[in-house]
């Protein structure tokens with residue numbers, strides 16, 4: 001007799017798909033100069049150690065299902081809804097709007113003489129076109145003997161707005177501001193593409209309620225993130241391991257609610273950032289980091 005256990009089946013399917021994805025990715029070798037904006041805001045040490053192959057890369061099957069569900073919310077809910085709205089409901093004499101799903105990009109930024117290759121996908125790119133009316137005069141005469149004039153329009157792209165979508169569980173209800181890792185990701189999209197602003201969209205998985213945060217481009221903040229990417233690159237090149245960034249920084253403050261979000265933007269200190277995200281619990285390097293907080297030289 002065959003027993004059907006959906007809980008086991010979903011884990012197996014997601015693991016199988018993830019393995020295919022990982023195998024494909026392994027074929028494309030990552031270089032030290034490759035920068036993935038979705039990772040850049042995470043603990044510097046973890047990024048360098050992962051890149052050095054110091055973890056076996058296994059991700060818990062339950063977690064994989066959660067990630068998969070997050071992708072599903074974007075692919076099957078958010079993008080189709082945006083696309084449907086702008087194609088079928090939104091109607092404006094002045095503008096025409098298209099939505100692009102998962103727009104890939106690879107953009108070079110030179111930081112202190114080093115070329116860094118920023119790569120990734122923008123979840124949803126809103127493209128705004130202005131409508132330019134055109135008139136066509138036909139020779140056909142109607143019964144009144146007057147030729148027909150038909151009105152149409154050409155379009156010209158005037159603006160693009162990226163939306164980064166994050167699905168979230170019940171922490172949704174406590175969310176008062178975007179997470180720093182997501183903020184970094186979006187700021188890199190803004191800077192590399194010269195976008196003026198974009199949105200972080202958090203969708204509650206169970207109810208599809210959402211919170212949206214508008215993020216404006218800020219050159220000073222963007223530069224600091226470019227330097228962060230360069231620091232990580234330098235560690236990879238030299239074979240050094242950065243200090244245990246998340247562990248050290250998160251110890252500095254006990255009461256995270258006392259530190260407003262703008263503090264991070266004003267000072268660009270890492271402290272609040274790491275307190276908020278709690279990157280260490282569940283990290284495979286935690287025991288190593290507890291014993292080795294300082295930067296480690298190349299052997």
Ligand code: SF4
Pocket residue numbers: 043044045046244245246247248279280281283284285286287289
């Ligand atoms: S345990 Fe914390 S400090 Fe160490 S690598 Fe992981 S996230 Fe970074």
